């Protein structure tokens with residue numbers, strides 16, 4: 541079932557009474573990937589994380605994490621994964637360093653290992669100056685960095701981050717996102733739950749969009765954007781050649797929708813990326829000068845709202 545993936549689910553379903561929190565979710569996350577679980581409040585993201593760590597049992601369907609079964613091997617999985625919950629509890633009376641050292645000991649590291657790993661993480665998370673201060677004095681962003689560092693104490697192979705930037709200002713959010721990218725560069729696989737679309741677009745290789753427990757779209761942000769609406773290409777030509785450029789492109793690709801309502805622009809909807817050079821070569825052969833080519837791609841936010849709208853119209 542695993543096929544090189546670190547997280548695999550097959551029709552994973554969890555019901556609470558009448559409510560389907562997760563409904564027949566099938567997905568696979570590759571090693572080293574940052575995979576986003578996107579969805580509104582209540583879409584089922586936290587339920588998915590709890591199922592994958594063996595903290596909940598599925599109503600039906602199966603999951604595999606690092607080749608293990610969350611139902612049977614929960615403790616072994618949790619020894620090799622890190623989880624950042626939405627509201628991580630830190631001991632406010634201890635310093636950042638003391639918090640990390642304490643949890644390192646809980647994870648079974650020796651005294652020396654705990655000190656060494658704490659030093660590494662304090663440095664890596666940019667807290668060298670403030671590591672000796674009580675956590676009660678920290679900003680929310682610093683608390684979140686310490687909480688994230690704590691999930692890394694035992695060098696987990698997979699990190700589950702549940703809304704890691706919720707409640708943080710843009711600067712602190714950016715710092716946490718940069719840490720996620722740095723952790724991925726060190727080889728950690730990351731499953732990131734978020735409803736922050738900008739964040740998903742910035743850090744995720746692929747995302748699954750969850751709506752009422754179901755996956756309604758799956759792919760890279762770029763793939764999802766093309767699925768919802770093919771990218772629009774704008775080709776800027778000399779105004780004198782606009783009409784001949786448009787008719788040449790129509791001859792090459794009669795299936796495309798062309799708009800020529802502006803003086804110098806030919807807008808093309810539905811042109812595959814691989815066909816752009818073909819069109820440009822044809823224009824050059826007819827000696828039609830091209831000044832600029834731009835691609836108008838939907839953002840993940842546009843995609844998300846379009847998908848949501850589709851769901852509502854069903």
Ligand code: ATP
Nearest residue numbers: 556559560561579580581582583584585586587588
């Ligand atoms: P949020 O972004 O608000 O954290 P989420 O996407 O993580 O939301 P979940 O917490 O997984 O969503 O919840 C999915 C659905 O399951 C919600 O309707 C929630 O009320 C319900 N639910 C989750 N846990 C329980 C529980 N222990 N008992 C009953 N219902 C639950």
